[in-house]
Each structure stands twice: as structure tokens, then as C-alpha cells.
Amino acid sequence: MKAVLHILGLMVRDQRTAMIRGAALSVLVLLMGAALLGLSGWFITAAAAAGMAGAGRVFDVFRPSAMVRFLALGRTAARYGERLLTHDATLRALTSLRVRLLRGFAAQPWEALQTLRAAQVLNRITADVDALDGISLRLTLPLMAGVITHLTVMVVIGWLVDWWLAVILTAIFLVGAALVLVLGIRAATDPSRQAEEQAQILRSATVDLIQARRDLVVYGQLPCHLDQLTQTQVRRNDHLRQLDRIERRAGVSLSLTAGIAVAFAMTFGGLLAQSGLITPAAAAISVFAALALFETLIPLRRALSDTGRIVQAARRVTAVLPGRIPDDPAGPVPMGPLRLTGVTFRRAATAQPILSDFSLTVAAGETVALTGPSGVGKSTLLQIAAGLIAPDAGQVMVGDCPLPGLSQRGLRGVLTYVPQRAALVQGSIAENLRLADPKATAKQMRQALIACQLWHVVEPRGGLDLLLGPGGSGLSGGEGRRLVLARALLRCPAILLLDEPTEGVDSATAIRVMQGMRTHLPQTAILLAAHRPEERAAADREIHLTRS
Numbered sequence: 001m002k003a004v005l006h007i008l009g010l011m012v013r014d015q016r017t018a019m020i021r022g023a024a025l026s027v028l029v030l031l032m033g034a035a036l037l038g039l040s041g042w043f044i045t046a047a048a049a050a051g052m053a054g055a056g057r058v059f060d061v062f063r064p065s066a067m068v069r070f071l072a073l074g075r076t077a078a079r080y081g082e083r084l085l086t087h088d089a090t091l092r093a094l095t096s097l098r099v100r101l102l103r104g105f106a107a108q109p110w111e112a113l114q115t116l117r118a119a120q121v122l123n124r125i126t127a128d129v130d131a132l133d134g135i136s137l138r139l140t141l142p143l144m145a146g147v148i149t150h151l152t153v154m155v156v157i158g159w160l161v162d163w164w165l166a167v168i169l170t171a172i173f174l175v176g177a178a179l180v181l182v183l184g185i186r187a188a189t190d191p192s193r194q195a196e197e198q199a200q201i202l203r204s205a206t207v208d209l210i211q212a213r214r215d216l217v218v219y220g221q222l223p224c225h226l227d228q229l230t231q232t233q234v235r236r237n238d239h240l241r242q243l244d245r246i247e248r249r250a251g252v253s254l255s256l257t258a259g260i261a262v263a264f265a266m267t268f269g270g271l272l273a274q275s276g277l278i279t280p281a282a283a284a285i286s287v288f289a290a291l292a293l294f295e296t297l298i299p300l301r302r303a304l305s306d307t308g309r310i311v312q313a314a315r316r317v318t319a320v321l322p323g324r325i326p327d328d329p330a331g332p333v334p335m336g337p338l339r340l341t342g343v344t345f346r347r348a349a350t351a352q353p354i355l356s357d358f359s360l361t362v363a364a365g366e367t368v369a370l371t372g373p374s375g376v377g378k379s380t381l382l383q384i385a386a387g388l389i390a391p392d393a394g395q396v397m398v399g400d401c402p403l404p405g406l407s408q409r410g411l412r413g414v415l416t417y418v419p420q421r422a423a424l425v426q427g428s429i430a431e432n433l434r435l436a437d438p439k440a441t442a443k444q445m446r447q448a449l450i451a452c453q454l455w456h457v458v459e460p461r462g463g464l465d466l467l468l469g470p471g472g473s474g475l476s477g478g479e480g481r482r483l484v485l486a487r488a489l490l491r492c493p494a495i496l497l498l499d500e501p502t503e504g505v506d507s508a509t510a511i512r513v514m515q516g517m518r519t520h521l522p523q524t525a526i527l528l529a530a531h532r533p534e535e536r537a538a539a540d541r542e543i544h545l546t547r548s
Contacts, residue, residue, distance in 0.1 A: 001311065003311065003314035003315045003317075003318040004135055004139075004310065004311060004314045006314070006318050007097070007132055007135055007314045007317060007318065008135050008136065008140055010093070010096075010097060010100070010321075011089075011090070011093035011094075011097070011135065011136060014092070014093045014096045014097075015089040015090075015092050015093045018085050018086075018088065018089035018092070019086070019089050019093075019136070021085050022082055022085035022086035022089055022141065023086075023141055023144060023145065025078050025079075025081050025082035025085060025086075026082050026086070026141050026142070026144075026145035027144075027145045027148050027149055027152075028078045028082075029075055029078045029079050029082055029145075030145055030146065030149040030295060030296055031149055031152060031153070032071050032074055032075040032078060033075055033292045033295055034149065034153050034289045034292040034293060035071055036068065036071040036072060036075060036292070037288040037289060037291055037292035038156075038285045038286075038288050038289040038292065039064065039067060039068060039071065039285075040068055040288060041284035041285055041287060041288030041289075042064075042281045042282070042284055042285045042288075043061075043064040043065070043068065044284070045280050045281040045283075045284040046064075046279075046281035047061065049279070049280060049281060086136065086137060086141060087137070089136075090133050090136050090137055091133075093136075094129050094130075094132060094133060097129060097132065097317070098125070098129055100321055100322065101125060101129065101317060101320055101321060102125075103322055104320040104321045104322045105121070105320060107322055108320075109389070110383055110388035110389050111389070114421075120204050123200065123203050123204060123207070124200065124316070127196070127199070127200060127203075127313070128313035128316055128317050129313075129317070131196070131306070131309045131310050131313040132310065132313055132314060132317065134303070134306045134310045135310060135314070138299060138302055138303045138306055139303050139306075139307070139310070142296075142299035142300070142303070143300075143303075145296070146177070146296035146297070146299075147174070149293070149296055150170050150173055150174060150293065150296065151170070153166075153170070153289055153293060154166045154167060154169070154170040156289075157169065157285065157286050157289060160282060160285055161269065161272075161278055161282050161283065161285055161286050162268075162269075162272055162277070162278060162286075164268075165265065165268050165269060165272070165286055166286075168264065168268070169261055169264060169265055169286065169290060172257065172260055172261040172264060173257065173258075173261055173290075173293055173296070173297070176253075176254075176256075176257030176260070176261075177254065177257060177296075177297055177300060179253075180250050180253045180254055180257065180300065181300055181303070181304070184246060184247075184249075184250040184253075184300075184304040185303075185304060185307045187246050188243055188246045188247070188304045188305055188307060188308060189307060189308040189311065190308065191239040191240075191242040191243050191246070191308070192239075192243055192305055192306065192307060192308025192309050193308040193309060193311075193312050194235075194239045195236055195239035195240050195243060195308075195309070196308070196309035196312065196313075198232055198233075198235050198236035198239065199236055201232050202229065202232045202233060202236060205225070205228065205229055205232065206229065208225075209225055209226075209229065211470070243305045244305075246304060246305070247301055247302075247304055247305050250300070250301050250304050251301045254294075254297040254298075254300060254301060255294075257297065258290070258291075258293070258294035258297060261290045261293070262287060262290045262291055264290075265286040265287045265289075265290040266283075266287050268286075269282075269283030269284075269286050269287060270283060336364075336398065336399025336400060337361050337362055337363045337364060337366075337399070337525055338360075338361070338362040338385060338396075338397075338398060338415075338495050338525050338527065339360075339361050339395075339396070339397040339398075340358060340359055340360045340361075340381075340384070340385060340394065340395075340396050340397075341359050341394055341395050341396075341397070342357050342358070342359060342393060342394035342395065343355055343357070343358045343359070343381070343384060343391045343393070343394035343395075343396065344356050344357055344358070344391060344392050344393040344394055345377070345380060345384060345389070345391045345392050346392060353392070354376070354377040354380055355377045355380065355381060355384075355391070357393075357394070358381070358394070359394075360527075360543060362495070362525040362526070362527050363525060364494070364523050364524070364525050365522060365523050365524070365525070366525055366526070366540050366541075367518065367526040367527075367528070367538060367539045367540050368526070368527050368528070368539060368540065368541055368542075368543060369528055369529075369530040369535060369536050369538075369539035369541070369542045369543070370382075370527070370528065370529045370530065370542075370543050370545060371530055371531075371536060371542050371543070371544050371545070372544050372545035372546060373547075375547070376545040376546060376547055377545055378499075378529035378545060379419075379420065379499050379529055381529075381545075382417065382419075382497045382498075382499055382527065382529055383417075383419075384396060385415075385417075385495075385497055385527060386415060386417035386497050387403045387404075387406075387411055387415075388417070390404075398411075398414060398415065398494075398495065414493060414494045414495060415493055415494070415495040415496075415497070416488045416491045416493035416495070416496050416497070417497040417499075418484060418485060418488045418496075418497065418498050418499065418501065419499050420499045420500055420503070422481075422484040423471070423472075424468060424471060424472025424475075424480055424483060424484065425468075425471075425472070426468060426469055426470045426471070426472075427467065427468060428464065428465050428466060428467055428468070429445075429449075429458055429462075429463070429464050429465070429466045429468070429483065430442075430445060430464040430465065432468065432472070432483060432487060433445045433448065433449075433464075433483075433486060433487050433490055435487060436487045436488065436490040436491050437490045437491065440490050442464060444490060445464055445486075445490065446463075446464070447520065448486040448487070448489040448490050448520065449483075449486050450516070451486065451489055451513075451516035451517055451519065451520040452482040452483070452485045452486040452489065452513055452516060452517070453482060453509050453512050453513050453516060454479060454482040454483060454486060457479055476504070477503075477504040478503075478504035478505040478506070478509070480504075481501070481502070481503060481504050481505060482505065482513060485498075485501055485513065485517065489517060489520050489521060492521065492524075493521075493524060494523075494524060494525065495524065495525045495526075495527070496517075496521065496524050496525070496526045496527075497526075497527050497528070498526065498527070498528035498529070499528070499529045500528075500529055500530070500531055500532075500535075501513070501514075501517075501528055501535065502514065502532060502534060502535055503531075503532075507532075507534055510532060510534040510535070511534050511537070511538070514534060514535060514537075514538035515538065518538065530542075
């Protein structure tokens with residue numbers, strides 16, 4: 001539960017005022033419900049007793065009936081305000097939590113990020129954060145409000161009726177609810193976790209089915225994939241039925257707890273009234289208040305089925321959340337060439353370094369191509385230059401500023417890196433380009449597309465308004481690559497790092513793309529990993545890397 005408490009602390013700190021107001025209204029709703037039934041019971045019993053004693057004419061019915069109306073209407077208004085405040089505060093807190101979570105993912109090592117599957121990660125984040133709304137709405141607030149309400153009602157019943165009756169009545173409710181909650185959570189945690197895991201598998205498999213449906217049909221694997229989906233749904237349904245049985249048993253146990261409390265209040269209160277220690281109307285207060293207190297137990301039933309997935313989601317989210325989100329001021333933008341001095345780097349699993357005492361300077365307006373066979377460290381060198389991985393030895397500098405001394409915002413303002421795998425999103429061409437510069441004008445976007453030899457392709461199909469499907473579907477591989485390059489040009493970086501920029505592009509177009517990028521960014525220092533002769537021909541000089 002440590003992870004749950006950590007997430008709860010973040011949510012409360014983010015929305016402290018709204019959470020406190022919502023909790024106060026939650027308690028007020030329960031107290032007004034207990035007061036409404038307690039007063040109604042007293043009113044009915046006292047009016048009947050007055051009528052039997054012949055004092056009906058002098059019995060004041062106006063003030064109690066007015067109070068009953070006030071409590072009924074006030075409880076409705078308080079319930080509306082409580083739902084509005086608690087749900088709004090929870091959703092706002094979860095929005096902040098999503099931002100922290102994405103920053104936590106972004107802070108992970110580059111090697112770890114490369115292994116992530118976008119669909120699975122997004123599905124996991126969405127499901128986990130959605131599950132965490134139960135921490136406040138179904139666990140914390142109902143439990144806290146219920147305990148405070150029981151203690152308050154105990155004091156009122158002790159004052160108006162009898163202290164022993166109040167204490168024992170409260171103990172029946174709290175002990176019974178605690179037993180049901182503890183035993184129910186213990187029984188429901190595993191099936192709740194299993195049901196959530198099967199749901200995640202089902203979502204991921206469904207996404208894979210949709211994305212790969214053509215290949216599955218071509219290779220005759222569609223029936224097998226559908227059978228796997230069906231089996232996953234069957235297993236999930238089994239766990240859900242198990243959860244439903246546990247939830248129904250918990251509901252019966254909670255109803256039995258409330259029934260025992262009401263029976264005790266009726267019996268003990270009746271004995272006190274029979275002995276003349278209290279009036280029958282006072283005894284009715286405890287009975288009807290016990291009936292009202294059953295409302296405090298109702299949320300526990302739902303909490304049981306959600307606890308397992310809430311705890312698992314909290315653990316996964318806590319593992320990714322950064323400990324502290326530091327400020328990242330833009331700072332001064334460094335000017336000058338890109339310098340790598342004495343850079344040495346080795347993978348953790350290899351004793352032999354991939355790069356050893358490597359030095360290079362790329363001046364403004366210069367294009368340098370890194371060549372050599374696969375595996376010699378071209379992509380690794382670009383990642384080191386981009387600040388994504390740290391070298392074991394040596395230094396990377398932009399002008400006179402060491403790379404570790406720059407803020408992320410300042411570094412990304414001067415340097416742009418285009419890896420081999422770059423993402424496009426579902427939406428228009430303009431929306432994909434504005435990921436690089438939200439303020440880019442239509443003219444600027446057209447110029448970038450022209451430089452990358454893509455404008456003549458998309459213009460007849462809608463130009464900047466051309467809609468792409470998931471992952472940029474609607475463009476060929478080479479066209480998607482050129483759109484990524486156009487997006488990089490919009491940043492107008494002082495340093496541009498490119499990993500095989502013209503992959504998937506025909507030879508003639510590749511030559512024009514390389515020329516267009518240099519014309520568009522005449523003063524930019526360009527360092528690229530090059531395999532194709534067209535890329536090497538566009539470079540001012542080549543650096544050939546060999547295996548150490």
C-alpha cells in the first residue's frame with residue numbers, strides 16, 4: 001500500500017483545497033443523512049406518543065418538519081457539490097500525474113526508450129492512470145468520511161440517548177466493516193489483478209489485430225489470432241465472475257453488519273425506554289440513525305473489486321515517476337561548432353569499446369558524413385552528440401558549453417536529432433509539422449516540404465490538410481521519412497544530426513533532398529550517419545569508422 005499512499009500524497013498536494021472541500025462535503029452528506037433519519041424517527045415516535053397521551057394539539061410539528069425538509073434538500077445540494085468537487089479535483093490531479101508520468105518515461109535511458117512499444121506503453125499509461133481515480137473516489141474519501149461520520153454520530157447518540165448504546169453501536173459498524181474490508185481485499189486482490197492483466201493483453205492483441213489484419217489474412221493466421229483473443233476474453237470473464245462472487249458476499253456481509261447494528265439499537269434502546277431511562281422517541285433516534293449509517297458501508301463493496309488493479313497500477317506508476325521535477329530554464333543559447341573530444345564508449349555487456357578516444361569538430365555550414373560498416377558506432381556517436389547517452393570518457397561541447405551543462409530546453413533549442421525510427425502521428429500534415437514548431441506558418445511549412453521534395457507529392461492530395469492515419473499511414477516509407485526531415489528543418493537548428501536521412505528514397509530524390517536541406521539551412525552544422533553514396537556525396541568530408 002506504500003505506492004497507493006505515495007500517489008494519494010501527490011494527488012492531495014496537487015489539489016489540496018478542492019480535496020479538503022470535497023472531503024468535508026462527503027462527511028456533511030453522511031451526517032445530514034443520519035440526522036435526517038434520526039430526526040424523522042424521533043418526530044414520528046414523539047408525535048405518536050403525544051397523540052396517545054392526548055397532547056397532540058400542543059405538540060410542535062412545524063419546526064421538526066421544517067428541519068426534515070431542510071436536511072433533505074440540503075443533503076441533495078451537498079451531494080451534488082461533493083461529487084462535483086471530488087471528481088473535478090481527481091481529474092485535475094490525474095492530469096498532472098500523467099504529465100509527471102510522461103516526464104518519468106522521457107527521463108529513462110535512451111536504450112530503454114528504444115525498446116518501448118508505443119501502443120503498449122500508451123495503453124498501459126491510460127489504463128493505470130484511469131485506475132488510480134479509485135484511490136480518492138472509492139478508497140480514501142469514503143473510508144475517511146465513514147469513520148468521521150461514525151465517530152460524530154456516536155457522540156450525538158451518546159449525548160441524546162445513551163453512551164453505552166452509542167459506543168457499542170459504533171463498534172459493531174467499524175469492526176464489522178473492517179473485517180469485511182480486510183478479508184474481502186485479501187480474497188479479491190489476485191482475481192482483480194488477473195482480470196486487469198487479461199484486459200491489457202486483450203487491448204494490445206486487438207490493436208495488433210487491427211494494425212496487422214492484412215498480413216494475418218495473407219498468411220492465414222487470422223483464425224488463430226481470433227482464437228487467442230477469445231481465450232483471453234474467456235479467462236478475463238472467469239476472473240470477473242470470481243470478483244462478482246466476492247463482491248456479492250461482501251455486500252451480504254455488510255448488510256448483515258448493518259442488520260445486527262439496527263437490531264442491537266432496537267433491542268437495547270427498547271430496554272432503556274422500558275426501564276424509563278430514556279423516552280421511546282429518544283430510542284427511535286438510535287434505530288433510525290443506525291439505518292442511515294448503512295450508507296457509509298455501501299462504497300466498500302465497490303472498493304473490494306478495484307483494490308487489486310489500483311494497487312498494481314500505483315506500483316507501476318510509482319516505479320516510473322521521477323522523484324522530483326526540476327526546473328528547466330531555457331538559459332542562453334550556445335553558439336559555435338559541435339566538438340567531440342576523446343570520446344570513448346562501450347556497451348555494458350562488451351569489454352571492447354565501440355568508440356575509443358574519438359574526436360571531431362563540425363563547423364557551422366559544414367556537412368560531415370560518418371561512414372563504415374554496420375555496428376561500428378555511427379548511430380551511437382550521433383546519440384552521444386545529441387546528449388541522449390553519456391560517453392564513458394571524453395567530452396561533447398556546443399561552442400564553449402559542455403553538453404551536460406546545458407538545460408534540455410536550451411540544448412533542444414540549438415540541436416535537432418533525427419533517428420532511424422521517427423514517429424508520425426494520426427492527423428494532418430500540418431499537425432505533424434507543428435510538433436516541431438507550434439507557431440509555424442503555412443508558408444514556413446511549405447518551404448520545409450519543398451526543401452525535402454515532398455510538397456509536390458502532398459499538394460494534389462490536400463497539401464497541409466492531407467490527413468494521415470495511425471503512425472503516418474497514407475504515405476510511403478520514403479515519403480514519411482521526408483516528412484520527418486521537413487519537421488526537423490522547421491526547428492532551424494544550429495546543429496542537425498541525421499541517421500540515414502534518405503532511407504527508402506530513390507537515388508535522384510535523395511540527391512535533391514540533401515541539396516534542399518543544405519539550401520534551407522545554410523549555416524547549420526550537419527553530422528549524419530551515411531550508408532548511401534548520395535548522402536556521402538552531399539558531405540564536405542567523410543569520417544570512416546572501423547571496428548576497434
